[in-house]
Each structure stands twice: as C-alpha cells, then as structure tokens.
Amino acid sequence: MTGPLLRVQDLYVHYSTRRGYVRALEGITLDVYPSETLGIVGETGCGKSTLGKAILGILPPRTRVSGQILLAGVELTKLRREEYRMIRGKDIALIFQDPMTRLNPLMTIEDHFIEEIQSHENVSKNMARERAREALVSMGIHESRIKNYPHEFSGGMRQRIMIAMALVLKPSLLIADEPTTSLDVIVESQILEVFHDLKRGYKMSLLLITHNMGTVAEVCDRVAVLYAGRLVEIGSVKQVFHKPLHPYTQGLLASIIHLETKELHSIEGSPPDLISPPEGCHFHPRCQFAQPICVEKDPPLEEFEPGHFAACHFGDKFL
C-alpha cells in the first residue's frame, strides 16, 4: 500500500463560545488512502462536520485548533494563508450538509462556477463556462439553467449543483458531508455511482460523512466511528460490521432495523455536553459494560487486529 493521501494526527478542535470551549474534536488520528472511501459515522453533534471543516482550515476565528493535518505529506496547518486557499476547492473539496443556504443568492450558478475555476486556474471565462456546463450536465442539471439564480432551484437540485461544483476541479480528496440527505433514493444511488466512477477514474479519495450504516456498508472501504469528539473505532467495513469492538459501535449497528425482526434498538441516553464532557471514557454514562476503571481512565485507541482500532478498555473481550 502506498502512503496515505491525508493524515490527521492528534487533532483537537475547541470552539469558543460564551459558555466556554466546546470540545468538538479531542485527539482524532486517522488516514485516508488514495482512491479509498472512508466513512465517518456517529450521532448528531459528535464532530463529523467539524472534522471536515478542520481539514479545509475553515473553522471560525477564535477556534482553538491543534494537531497535524497532512495532505500528500504537506503539513496544511503550517501553510501560508494563500497557499492553503489554493488547496481548498482544488485539492480538497467539501460538499456541505445543508445545500439550501450555501450559494450566494446574488450570483448565478454560472458566476459561482466561473469564480471557483478562475480562483484556481488561469483559464478564460469561456473555458470555465464550458467546464461548468459539462459538470452540471453530468449531475443531471439542464445546461439552459446555468444562468439561473440559486432561488430558482429546488433543494435537491441545489445539492446536485454543489456536488458539481465540488467535482469540477477534480479534487484528490472529496469530503462529502451527508451529501445525499436531501435527495431521493434513486438520485442518491446515482450520485454514489458518480463518486465511485471518479474514484476509479483518477483515484479520488472520499471522506463520506453519513449516519446511514447502509450507505457505509455499500460504498465505504473503511469506517471511522466518532463519539462525543473522539474516535472510538476505525477499521475496514468488514471488520467493524462483523466484529464491532466498541460498545457504542455495537449499539449503532444494532439500531439498524432488522428486516426479519422489525425491531429497532436504540442506544439509551444522549451524548454528553461537549463543554464539560465526563471523565474517563466519554461513553461510560450510556455503556452497559461500564466498570469503575471506565470512569477513571480514558481508554486509548488500541489496535486489536491488523488495521482494526478501538478505544475501549475491554475491546479484547468483544474480539
């Protein structure tokens, strides 16, 4: 295996708020390999979107960030402002969770594309326009709509426009933050198909944020599970789905509706307040296996089988 395209090491992100620091990410370490799809799963508020924004370096001012983010060996956090800007959109693209509000209401779709392309490449307006047209058509938007304004499109169409914009510069890493939530099932599978083709076509890597375990099983190579800002488990989809080592992952998998039994398990309780998270294992208030050590000691991320890591004091018991 070649080296990772993206390496995130010991990443901490603390948002500054009036009530104090929100510990959105607490020491995340993970790699994404070329043409790989890594799924990121976890409950709402566990820090999935924060991870995407941290990689792009677009967190709000006054946010405390530490750790390393390397893209093809280059340490992004040490780049000068302008160098980092050139990477955004060109090498790493991000598709946001909520497409409705992500376009400038005063600019046409074409304006958006031309601006993006010309922010990174020295091409004529006509060339940029041509590429915009291609990208839109490939996402199923008719080219006659290119001069329309964002408010003239439906939510699903805007999502496809955002995807087309993210892909137009052929990024080596695409971070897709629940890219298909506002789309119907047929379009969803079409889009996942498009991602698949791109991965084969020019080895694009995909960081797919989702809370749909079905999607993970279908399209991801590996999966990382976040809980309350921490990475609690990471491994190949096969490993994690067959032998979930962390009780939280077990709960997540159990909460998929079983077609035969029609039963829906859900994890009791709710995630902790990230301003003052619990001591020790963040999951202990909700964990049915919790022992005294879990309250005292924070479990480190350990490798229990090759490539399969989990952060639980009793991970080996579940192996």
Added chain:
Amino acid sequence: MPKQGSLLAYTVSRLILALPTLLILLTVLFLVLRILPGDPVSALEAGRHRSIRDIAADKARLGLDQPWWIQYPVYLGQVFSGNFGVSLGSLYLGQPVLGVIAQKLPATIELAIGGMIVATIMGVGTGVLGGANRDKLPDVIVRLYGGIIWVIPVFWLGLMLQLVFAVGLHWFPPNLRYAADPVIYPPPTHITGLYTLDSLLEGSLDKFAISIDHLFLPSLTLGLVVSGFFTRTVRANLLRTINSDYVEAARARGVPEPFIVLRYAFRNALIPIVTILGLQFAILFAGAVLTEKTFSWDGMGTLLLNSIDSRDYAMIQGTVVVYAFIIVIISVIIDVINGLIDPRVRY
C-alpha cells in the same frame, strides 16, 4: 421567469403601488390643515382691519366657504394639476407657490445629496470597519459612534462645526449657500439651480470651489447625524453575512478573501440597507430643515419654517406636498435599485 425588459414593467408597477401612499399623505395633510383651528384668510387678516364682507369674499375666492366634500376633490384636483395657488404669507404675498418652491428646491436637493454622500461614506466606512473587526478596538469605537451620533441635536452639531471650522480655523464659511457679496462674487448662472453643477456647466472652477466650500459644513452636519443609522445597520448586516453559510462555502472553494468580502458579505449586507434607505430620506429631509436653519441655507426647509411663522397655509401645503412627492419618488427609485441588485425581488 421575466428577466430583461421586466424592469420597466416593475418600475411602472412600483409607481402605481406608490399612488395610495401619496393619496394617504395628501389626505392627512388636507385634514390637518382644515381641521386645525384657524384658516389661511383669518390668519392673514389677523391684525388688519378689514370688513367681515371682504374676508368672506376672500374665503369664497379660495373655496374655503365650501363643505369638506367639495373642498377635498377640488384640493386633489389642484394638487395633481400642479396648481397650488399663491402665497398668503407676507414674505412672498401673491407669488405663485410653485414658483417660490422651484427657486428654493435646488438648494435643498444640493444639501440632501451632500448629506447623503457624507452619510454613506461615514456610515458604510465605519460600519465595515466595525463589522470586519468585531469586538476589537475599532469596533468598540464604531459602536460608540453609531450610538451617540444620531442622538446629537442637529443644531448643536452644526453650531459646534461652525465654531471650530469656520469661526476658529477659518477653513470654511460659517453659513449661506454662496459668497455673501453678489457683486464681487456673482453666483453661477441659473441652469439647474444646483450651484455646484451650474458652476461646472459654466466652466468656472472658482465658482465650483466657492459652492463646495459653502456646501461642506452643512452637508457634514446633516450627513453625520444621518450616518449613525448607516453605521449600525451596515455593521449588523455585515456581521450577519460574513458568518453566513454561503461565505463559509465560498471559503471552502478557495475563493480569495477580497472577493468573499465584496461579492458575498458586502453585497448581501447592502440589500436590507438599500431597502431602509427610503426611510432615511424622510429623516434626511427633516434633518435638512434644521440644518438649513442653522446655516442660513435658503432652501425648502427655511421656506417651510418661514411659512409656518407667517401662517402661509398655501405655502405650507405646497412645500409638504412637494416633500411627499420627492419621498415617494425616491422610494420607487430605491425599489428599482433593489430589484437591480437582488434577483429575488423581480418576479
């Protein structure tokens, strides 16, 4: 989706929509002037010794002996045909109201434009400065400025500026529209009535300089007072747009920061500001009345105050109607500008 060509239709529809506003304004004015005790003729005749019969004849000539349901349509007819009668006050007695207003209007327009330029530069400048440096020292100063400047009385601010820059430093003349001595310094030939524009049309830079010199302090006074509102609105809107989702998305695409500030944050922040600009003009004209008084500026404001003093009802009515027309027309223009910058407006 109508795009090109719909602008004219949009403008026309805005104008039609403005008619009810104008009608309400005119009706209120009619009621105020008719219901308030006293009437123009009695006011004019007060102190003079004329027979009841003469007074009654004067009233009949002006239609004031008729009941209101006769007076009202006649009044509307007069207003819309531009016939405001003749002045009843001692100052312009017998002169056509509209003629007098036409003489004074350019001075007020010049002052209003000057004030608006100052207000826009100061308001947008400080608003952007504050919004872009949230909670830092410049922002604190800007917030203080925006809070204080608009409660300062126009009289007082004008007087202070006169004292410092005219009386103290001699940088600017203390008052009047133009040099006091028309023999040594003849004003520019009357073309538009705007001294600055006329002196340029005449090709005389000297006259232009004199006009600007005189225009500066009054514009500054008026503009500063109105700018407080701009400061606060620009700042608040900029804070909103700079934290918006589309700005974050633009950053994620690697759009250079100057474009983000200009095309995304600033342009979007401008829309609500343009909308409320119409209201600002009403405040601007009110402020202009006081500014004119402070700087002996011979415009509509001075005319209005004098007319009130001399109970010149015809002139008061004419002045207020002209103000109303101007404000309505400006609000239509602003709607159209808004339609031009915001694609969501034109449907």
